[in-house]
């Protein structure tokens with residue numbers, strides 16, 4: 130995959146095809162301001178872009194695979210949704226938002242976030258307002274709030290070019306992530322519908338395929354349907370009462386155990402827990418004696 134230029138917008142392809150722990154970045158070349166969105170694609174490319182000229186760093190959201198090389202831009206003004214800023218101010222808030230509580234897991238992740246993802250607390254940011262239109266000089270950006278993945282996740286629409294940056298609504302076959310403390314399944318579904326309705330001609334996503342030059346078409350529904358498939362598998366599994374540990378051991382979300390084991394066990398657990406809360410709110414399941422069963 131190669132970097133591509135669309136008018137004043139550059140799609141900067143990430144290492145490892147933008148798969149976690151990397152992403153794809155966007156570089157915006159306005160007459161007044163030059164912006165890098167989500168600086169986690171590649172150390173080498175971002176170092177070159179910094180030399181080319183960057184005035185602002187924008188973040189679609191707070192996740193580590195979107196801020197990996199933000200330390201290169203320590204003296205640059207940071208812009209993000211107000212709702213997603215708290216984790217960037219303090220590593221402990223960062224870990225709390227992931228609900229990483231077990232001391233050993235917490236110290237392990239703390240080390241990874243600091244050493245691999247170069248986390249440095251930021252005390253200041255300018256906030257991108259929901260629905261704002263930003264004029265960078267010959268390049269207009271509409272800020273679209275797309276909560277669910279994170280509470281302050283932002284997508285960006287570039288009306289002149291007809292380009293839509295989806296961020297982490299990335300249309301991968303794995304499906305959407307909504308496993309954090311403040312992630313939300315309903316909001317995720319609404320955001321997918323909202324993005325699908327934007328009259329774009331090209332689409333960027335933060336990971337994997339990254340660039341869609343034709344309407345992703347069925348991929349929108351496939352992506353959303355992963356949510357319902359997860360739910361259906363869980364409901365079928367809960368014909369008989371099960372504990373969280375038993376549900377997680379069935380790997381209903383990931384299909385099978387994966388490496389690194391601790392990370393995937395954690396991911397499976399938090400996604401299962403979100404679905405259990407969601408199903409309970411809808412009275413589709415009930416819990417008794419720490420076991421869950423279909424209502």
Ligand SMILES: [Zn+2]
Pocket residue numbers: 190192278297
């Ligand atoms: Zn994310």
